[in-house]
Amino acid sequence: MKIDRATVEHIAELAKLDLTDDEIALYAGQLSDILDAVGQLEQLDTGAIPPTASVLPLRNVFRPDRAQPSLPRDAALANAADSAEGQFRVDAVLDDAGEG
């Protein structure tokens, strides 16, 4: 499957990556190769194999609803690149892209 420049630019935008023209060309080729490699699987006849939702042999793993102490705030913020007023501080993000 051939990945074009526009698709690479779209994926880069979603991943918040700033790519140069050379990189876009490079990754378009590499992503196409990766998809082709994975695409070989489509040649297999999987008609008799039930769909697999998870490779884990586990089902229904729960924990009881009991609260435990959280991290001290200093520890929570210790590795933050920047913090202020007990909060993580990041560059302004005004575009309200967050979802509920």
Add this chain to the structure above:
Amino acid sequence: MVAYEPVIGLEVHAELLTESKMFCTCAVVDSTSAEPNTVVCPVCLAMPGVLPVINRKAVEFGLMVGLALNCEIPAFNQFARKSYFYPDLPKGYQISQYEYPLAINGWLEIDLPDGSTKRIGIRRAHLEEDTGKLTHVDGHSLVDLNRAGVPLLEIVSEADIRSAEEAEAYARKLRAILQYLGVNSGDMSKGVLRMEPNISVRPVGSDDLRTRTEIKNLNSIRSLARASAYEIERQIALYEAGESVQQATMGWDEARQVTVTQRVKESSEDYRYFPEPDLPVLELDRAWIEAVRAGLPELPDAKRDRLMAEHGLSRYDASVLVAQRAVADYYEQALAAGGDPKQVANYLIGDVFRQMNLEGRERDDIGAILLTPQALAELVTLVRQGAINHGVAKQLIETLYAEGGSPARLVEQRGLAQVSDESVIGEAVATVLDEHPDEVARYLAGEEKLIKFLMGMVMRALKGKGDAQVVQRQLAAQLEARRK
């Protein structure tokens, strides 16, 4: 001019009132008042190497809602990663459900103003985690992750809603159900319940689904109704002017009472969902589901029907009483204290709500008023026993609402006991009739409505405490006696 009809669907996010978060053991706290980042841990901070584990209670709460909304609970359930980069979730994705939600294909019945009912379809309800909160200050954003990971149930209706009034009725009914189930406080102003309508309009009779907009930032059901009505009119005006509606996320400006464009959606979102590899799938035990179903409390519609059947309340009164769980609880406590069901309903809906409206108090907050359900029951009983009349009862509600206390003691202290003595009332009637010869003559000449005026004058003479029935009887008798 073409007639238009709106096509509305509602997406509701309800935080679940669990003790701990969805996938970690941090406590769920009031994120509007807690110190920032005091209930966070490696899991909800997305530190490397951590593993989420599903909170069983959150699944149970989700099941309760699904079953209360008449949904099917599929045998197979799976969580999925919804990928997006935004600092409100440090993982770079939200754990949600996509292809295999917890509950599907349900419905909710709403009451329409003309007295009929309508079923609004519930497309799905799925579990996910809430996001953190951002505050924007001078070129930076501050991130508080207390709310990140709080269990959230997303409830999506079908686009069956056809007016702002129906949207409001749906929202009220859904909120009441969540409150009755005890899974959500229903407090939209704190953001624990968020409702987002998506709205389009089309010519009546057409089947097409036109471009829709979505409204966010609604902090009350009243705002939801107003914003929806505004947005419907805005879209109709655009079509009437020959323009088109642009797909966008709108915000509701509470101060100006208008919707404003927040973000234009140029392309559909690309969340790259895939099955969450950190969480094993769910194959919910049917016995568990049936146990949850059997344990559901009485829900608003059932309570309304019971109040009508057991106490002879009108459908309207019963609907008003069950609309908020706090009001239903208050009403039932007053009945438990011996109050007459119909009289309690009348004074509650008429006089107590009036006081609450004057104070600007929400009905959800009725549990905190100084007039206790026991005092209201006592007051109603005093009226029934003839110890006080209706007018005095209304006055007392004002006093008890403002100051609390015991109705019986207030009646005694203020000398408000009803005057039923025939001779006292007879004397007052005679005096009033002597003082108003004109009105008496006009009444006797056929102007019968003047009896209300005369009745008022007698009541005033009795300082409002007269027994209305005795006053009425005496008045009629003495007027007839003056007919020559």
